[in-house]
Amino acid sequence: MKRIKMADHRVSCGRDFFCVPDLAGALRNATNGGFDFISVPICHPRYRREFLDPVPNRTGAFTRSDWTNFEFVSDWNSLIVGKTSPWLNLDSPNETVRKNSEQALHQELCYSVHLSLPAVLVPLKSYNCANLAHHINTSITDTHVQQVWVHVSMKSPEDEYDKHLFEDEDEVTANKLEKDPWEWWNLFRTICANSRKVGLALEISAELPSEEELERWCGEPVKAAMLSTSLFLTNKSGYPVLPKAHQALLKKLFRLNTQLILTGVNKYKDKGLGFYYQYLAHLYQTQPDLDNVSQFAKGYEDYLQCPLQPLMDNLESQTYEIFERDPIKYRQYQKAVYEALLDRVPEDKKDSVVTVIMVVGAGRGPLVRASLTAGEETGRKVRVYAVEKNPNAVVTLETLKEEEWNGDVAVVSSDMREWDAPEQADILVSELLGSFGDNELSPECLDGAQRFLKDDGISIPCEYTSFLAPVSAPKLHYEVSQSNADTSKGPLAPFETPYVVRLHNVTVLAAPQPCFIFTHPNRADRIDNSRVKSLEFEVKTCFTLHGFSGYFETILYKDVTLSIRPETHSEGMFSWFPFFFPIKEPQYVTAGSTVACHFWRKCTTKKVWYEWCMSRPAPVPLHNPGGRSYVIGL
């Protein structure tokens, strides 16, 4: 599917044919018009095929043979998306129709495999689709079908008609599953266990649905957007253009690498189809450039990573290097130290007082550099201790101390929880936060380090809060189900592990809410870093819940903050991707219901872990009880 797969620099757009008298000619015409591929029926409708009644006893092929008659291009088959016959009805109550449809579908899919077609378009016309989904599921596991694109209308045609009529409320609810094409698709996808081979070919409607519904579609694996020529308006110069709302939708879909398929008749006979293509290509070209974070995240979209365990494992040099490149994070740290130094040492004492700054978890030195710079900028004298447990990073620290850093720096090769400090610190600077705030055990480390912080000393950061939001993420859920987890931990382990992931083809269903809060230094008599939190989210639209996204916000010092919560995200900071807590079985949630989840942070002297469950709209068992699938080692 090389040709059809989207190249990043230009749009990929196909042309749909309802019926093709001359296959080679159709392909030639489409490519001449600029189109990248065509979609055509796999079987010519002229060929009648019976399977059951009467008993087949035909001579001759079941479809025309011009499929293999392409002299002009060698990998022609990769330029064609096959369409199954529109008359197939595998869920007919009539057994003859059903069995005929089953066998015809099988024949068509086998032929498309024979031809190595990159994708097969299958129309989905009602909620009554369990048998169709079953047979497609059989094909994707038993045959080499590459991809099935399920063709679904964004809006039921009925829907547009009905909403102008008065209807009984109850009846609307009862018929919801029947009328909402998203429900059809959700059922189909779920029956097929969200398989990667099943994609969505979304037919864009003239009147677009609500913003929530559009967002929901954009959380699905939209492989293709079907655009009818009837959607286009004619601009002042007489050329086809799309309405503003449709332009905005396409730009969202482009970010998902969605390809386009133009359907319907050319309304501009004098101009040729090429003008539609040119308009769509123009739309693609005029997308705004990716922001800093998106550029950095390129290629990591929806890619599941296990959270770092910096306490148990030593980070690699490359990991340090990537994080050090963040343009925002260390600027904020430097500003926080700057403010703290000014607050701590008045102007008239700046030459007499030396402020002791201890950087705990110094890594390859970025916070040492930030502290030294803050000292210079404020004119305050500082003595910096760089405490680092990773002996490999200490090598770099020692070199930097010799070759780059002017000033009073001591490099200490030790775990901050064990170090016997020679003096008390004024300021403790650390960067121990994970995507979910406390998940790299910052609380436990700083509790251990605050022994050598003066009673009135400052911790940078001084507070952090994790956040959670319910998400629909069928693609991620499938990836989790396929992940090769440590088999010694049992089959549930992949679903009981949180991931770090650049959330992309995902719908966040409600605004994130605060979860766990930690403050430093912690002067409580008995420090308890265990937590429990119950959260409730109201959701407007029907959807399937696949888990919870996690974020954090931190106050470094006073008004100097860092955040990866979408609403307050530090602009341009790329050091953290969000967290993702999956749930074992996707939960179907109806519109207007409440999602209630419960999260625990559990600790022993050796390890920390999370547990989670749900109580609304329906009970969901405890995930990761006792840390059986995932713990963070102390």
Added chain:
Amino acid sequence: MKRIKMADHRVSCGRDFFCVPDLAGALRNATNGGFDFISVPICHPRYRREFLDPVPNRTGAFTRSDWTNFEFVSDWNSLIVGKTSPWLNLDSPNETVRKNSEQALHQELCYSVHLSLPAVLVPLKSYNCANLAHHINTSITDTHVQQVWVHVSMKSPEDEYDKHLFEDEDEVTANKLEKDPWEWWNLFRTICANSRKVGLALEISAELPSEEELERWCGEPVKAAMLSTSLFLTNKSGYPVLPKAHQALLKKLFRLNTQLILTGVNKYKDKGLGFYYQYLAHLYQTQPDLDNVSQFAKGYEDYLQCPLQPLMDNLESQTYEIFERDPIKYRQYQKAVYEALLDRVPEDKKDSVVTVIMVVGAGRGPLVRASLTAGEETGRKVRVYAVEKNPNAVVTLETLKEEEWNGDVAVVSSDMREWDAPEQADILVSELLGSFGDNELSPECLDGAQRFLKDDGISIPCEYTSFLAPVSAPKLHYEVSQSNADTSKGPLAPFETPYVVRLHNVTVLAAPQPCFIFTHPNRADRIDNSRVKSLEFEVKTCFTLHGFSGYFETILYKDVTLSIRPETHSEGMFSWFPFFFPIKEPQYVTAGSTVACHFWRKCTTKKVWYEWCMSRPAPVPLHNPGGRSYVIGL
């Protein structure tokens, strides 16, 4: 828990104490009154315990020491059920209350483990119980707590009050979870993944809920029924008796081996508590005797068995022996052959015509015997072929032929699908049905055998139909999750396998509906034994769905039938227990909704298997796609 575990011949009834000044005395009094055990608070309420504020710094024990002061009986601790403190509130929004409660619960559970108490009673007072469930779940995995009995009222006290008031419909729905104690219990149990260690102590209400709700409670693991003395009426002789409805409920609960706990004050000071006990013991004694099937099934209740694979494996002699003991099955077969012989051979030809009966799958001969007897009874001449593929069973057949059977019997050691018969049969008799009708591949075997059936020949059985019903079965679901399935088949295999099981602690949620139908002989040009069926069930009450129960009915000949469908069950026949198709994740279903399921029977030339999924109320993925977890070999 030897003493408390119910002996079959008498009731097990405990006496509850709200507060016990003298533990040994209380136990002595209770046992003197006939009671089997007592339930008492683990910690004496006089002892105030603080954990957080102020910092604990106490001297002395946290409860009295008389727990170990029992000279009069050696295993006294097995006679005591401990109760956690009523003030515990682990789900309080107040953090101090919550943490105090967590630590007090931990202390009390640890003490009960220290004393080896057989069970701990924990009260459940609201839907807001996620943190309580979490901590109980931690205890049952981390400690040696034997059993936790969650004490739940059958009816919310509020409920009885509110239903007399007018209320807004919407509000009722919104508060349903809060008001229905079954919802609390369902959440609690689900969070704990239906663990075997978590049982239900059901407090019986004065006004009993609807029949559906009672049925739902009886599908839960009711370990104890809490009976208040206030439920009792006084009979003419001045003794305590229960209302009729309560008697009926208790008799249902006795079948689940539920123990009783008497709570509340003695209303008959002159008579002593013993009279309550005597009444309950009487109620237990006067249960009707178990029917034939229940007696046979004793000990097999809710025990999961893998369906037989008689085609791939040879049955053991013992298996034959058990089935041959069925008093109904072979009587019906004999009747069917009798009717068929009379229909086939008129009285005036009975001496000239020999009817050829072929018993395919003759086993150790019961159908041969039935056929010979039918021949004698009708006075018709018969020649019987006993075809059996299991060479071990053939040994028995040959012996019976020599020693017992008078008449024209030929024993054939062959697979019926391969046997080259010397003549055509008038009647083909087989007993190849499984609990789900076709699941032991009767269709495929009989299709193979009908080659040697005359064109107008008769197959006994001539038709069979499988049936399905949605069931709630938390206990079975837990057993499935714990089953040691073939690990090579992947972690889902136990949930993608049907089981044969004597359904007992289970609620069937709607009447069974017909699924697959097969008729014999099958004269179709092309025989297709694959099937697909969609079924819809309306359910009245909120519940959790754990799978589907399966049954069959068969027509042996005309009006001679066999059935294991509950509504038409052949009285006294014990050869088949029902089928159970689990679903991976329990589905919460609200009252008044539709459950739609889809079942497939798939076949290749080598194997047969089932696939299943759901589309209502919410989509559920396909189970066992491609037969990845379970197939029946041909």
